[in-house]
Amino acid sequence: MSIARRERAALVDTMRAAGPDAATLCEGWTTRDLAAHLVVRERRLDAAPGILIPKLAGYTARVQERLTASTDWPALLAQVEDGPPLYSPFILLDPLVNVAEMFIHHEDVRRAGPSWEPRVLDEDTTASLAKQVSSFARMTLSKTPARVSLATPQGKVLATAGKGSPVTVIGEPGELLLFAAGREPARVTFQGAADAVDAVRGAHRGL
Structure with missing residues (x-):
């Protein structure tokens, strides 16, 4: 399957x-x-x-x-x-x-429920989701008021989009995909100047 x-x-x-x-x-x-x-x-x-x-x-x-x-x-x-x-x-x-x-x-x-945790995904699913991050970022983050890089905890950059001060969003591929799709409960962390991070957090994402 x-x-x-x-x-x-x-x-x-x-x-x-x-x-x-x-x-x-x-x-x-x-x-x-x-x-x-x-x-x-x-x-x-x-x-x-x-x-x-x-x-x-x-x-x-x-x-x-x-x-x-x-x-x-x-x-x-x-x-x-x-x-x-x-x-x-x-x-x-x-x-x-x-x-x-x-x-x-x-x-x-x-994640709409009151209690949830990220699923533990197998390697094949994680790799497949990682391949989707770049295309989603191009569609949803191109107008973000910062230069956003989506990176894994191991430091691999899966996508970069937008213009402005650099901000790095760090998370597992599935979480980065959810972030790019505009889902707020994504488990990600941010690196960058505080005002740039706030701009990224507040910017519209999703299709």
Whole structure:
């Protein structure tokens, strides 16, 4: 089983245990909303572009809302668990783009609760997440008011983006990915001038 498929299965297990009305780190979304988002992303080619293109976001939101209201919880989870259908471009891209997607959304559910700790990840998963950090940083940190370097505790720089005073964000690859995706509970530390660090902390991140 691929890393993306393992993360998908783990996400579904966690959502099933949490129930359809549990909170997530995605503002305003319950686990039901998150499941519907994943279904739209992989199965509704007409609506999926609005996830990234603001001009199309209204239509995507309406499709997702209808799906949330009209599909029962077990059916939503089954569609997430099954993964992309044969007609979806994600059927080929799944090993490349869904490792980060499933990991981040799994943590969206896990870390919305009152008590959580980072998971202990195997080496293959950690290496796969590390490969995703650079592309996420280019998308989410390019306008950050500092020159941000994302580095592991061992000193390996996985990505650099933004302009200004240098700030280094240190954490395990999964935590750096969560930071780049705008998830505040990421377990990271900062090095740099205090005003630059404050600017990075306060800057918008995420897609």
